Amino acid sequence: MTVADVRxxxxxxxxxxxxPHSTEPPTGAExxxxxxxxxxxxxxxxxxxxxxxxxxxxxxxxxxxxxxxLPYMQTHxxxxxxxxxxxxxxxxxxxxx
Amino acid sequence: MTxxxxxxxxxxxxxxxxxxxxxxxxxxxxxxxxxxxxxDLTLAGRIDARRGWSGGLASPLRAVxxxxxxxxxxxxxxxxxxxxxxxxPERRFAAAQARSGLGGIITALDCRWVSHPAAMSRAEYxxxxxxxxxxxxxxxxxxxxxxxxxxxxxxxxxxxxxxxxKPVASPVLIEDDQLKTVYTRRIQxxxxxxxxxxxxxxxxxQAWVDKAHEVRLTVVGDRLLAAEVHAGSDTAHTDWRAxxxxxxxxxxxxxxxxxxxxxxxxxxxxxRFAAMDFIVGPDGPWTFLEANPCGQWDWIEHATGLPIxxxxxxxxxxVSS
Numbered sequence: 280m281t282v283a284d285v286r287x288x289x290x291x292x293x294x295x296x297x298x299p300h301s302t303e304p305p306t307g308a309e310x311x312x313x314x315x316x317x318x319x320x321x322x323x324x325x326x327x328x329x330x331x332x333x334x335x336x337x338x339x340x341x342x343x344x345x346x347x348x349l350p351y352m353q354t355h356x357x358x359x360x361x362x363x364x365x366x367x368x369x370x371x372x373x374x375x376x
Numbered sequence: 377m378t379x380x381x382x383x384x385x386x387x388x389x390x391x392x393x394x395x396x397x398x399x400x401x402x403x404x405x406x407x408x409x410x411x412x413x414x415x416d417l418t419l420a421g422r423i424d425a426r427r428g429w430s431g432g433l434a435s436p437l438r439a440v441x442x443x444x445x446x447x448x449x450x451x452x453x454x455x456x457x458x459x460x461x462x463x464x465p466e467r468r469f470a471a472a473q474a475r476s477g478l479g480g481i482i483t484a485l486d487c488r489w490v491s492h493p494a495a496m497s498r499a500e501y502x503x504x505x506x507x508x509x510x511x512x513x514x515x516x517x518x519x520x521x522x523x524x525x526x527x528x529x530x531x532x533x534x535x536x537x538x539x540x541x542k543p544v545a546s547p548v549l550i551e552d553d554q555l556k557t558v559y560t561r562r563i564q565x566x567x568x569x570x571x572x573x574x575x576x577x578x579x580x581x582q583a584w585v586d587k588a589h590e591v592r593l594t595v596v597g598d599r600l601l602a603a604e605v606h607a608g609s610d611t612a613h614t615d616w617r618a619x620x621x622x623x624x625x626x627x628x629x630x631x632x633x634x635x636x637x638x639x640x641x642x643x644x645x646x647x648r649f650a651a652m653d654f655i656v657g658p659d660g661p662w663t664f665l666e667a668n669p670c671g672q673w674d675w676i677e678h679a680t681g682l683p684i685x686x687x688x689x690x691x692x693x694x695v696s697s
Contacts, residue, residue: 298546
């Protein structure tokens with residue numbers, strides 16, 4: 280028997296995405312974590328629209344679909360969620376299982 | 377030929393900057409995401425009495441000998457990806473084998489790390505961050521982690537009501553088909569009137585610390601790259617992440633005693649990178665809040681000109697600053 284969780288030694292994003300999608304609504308006050316009373320949908324107006332890009336195997340970085348600077352030169356986005364549940368933001372906490 | 381192994385998601389654009397800085401500096405880079413294994417990434421690692429782990433990691437375009445890897449940059453890679461034709465038990469089995477096989481070899485590499493993933497995992501726990509910071513001589517706020525409403529009331533009484541609550545772990549969730557986040561909440565008297573739900577999980581409460589401004593200190597190896605974060609709204613004054621548009625930044629220096637504590641912290645947790653948050657009080661003292669071993673840094677470099685990308689590349693190449 281082992282008690283060690285080897286995932287901690289080599290952390291990867293979870294298989295179903297960094298933030299699993301759910302359509303379940305919040306439950307009641309008795310069963311919902313108290314701090315979630317203060318959860319809110321972020322101000323998406325502050326989110327930056329990312330330019331379309333593809334990964335270039337040769338350069339080992341993303342390149343734009345059109346002429347212009349490389350994508351990384353166009354964006355300096357902090358963690359501002361845009362509210363899109365299909366495109367959640369990177370987590371400050373990094374990868375976690 | 378030596379090589380730097382970069383392990384990150386393909387769409388992690390700040391990592392693009394690091395790759396560019398490395399290649400501009402003459403380094404050979406092998407970039408991979410763990411999601412490429414096993415379908416687009418081949419592993420053939422060997423070890424024997426004569427030498428440590430060697431052999432190849434190969435993608436369709438390039439290959440690297442594990443024995444030639446002198447440094448690894450590790451930043452939030454994705455899960456392994458298996459053919460959809462696998463059954464669920466087969467996929468779970470294969471994922472465990474991949475983690476112990478590929479992940480096991482990579483984490484066994486004796487080289488420079490920014491940072492080693494086991495150290496990063498451990499350092500993500502806020503309770504450990506606070507305990508380590510305290511042991512290293514940094515000032516921390518009084519903190520309570522509890523699932524007891526009575527303990528919350530007692531703590532609020534001791535702190536005379538000026539307390540905040542924030543998540544102990546990730547602040548983001550998707551429920552009801554909506555992405556939501558939880559920022560730091562300065563607790564109001566009305567909040568204390570109904571503590572139902574405290575007992576459902578661990579909650580973190582902290583003494584409110586008066587602030588002139590905050591500091592984001594990005595630590596890379598021995599380099600301390602500090603920026604003052606000035607809040608331009610009440611929302612940002614409580615949690616600057618809640619209102620980026622109101623923020624202004626200014627490069628600053630780290631007081632000597634804080635710098636010493638930070639270096640002890642990094643050594644203690646065996647980190648070579650951290651994004652640290654401090655409150656700077658009206659009279660100047662620095663209070664440690666948290667240290668993120670995989671924090672965002674791209675926007676603060678852009679806003680301040682602090683050379684974080686170059687510092688990461690230098691650390692990976694073993695170049696002294």
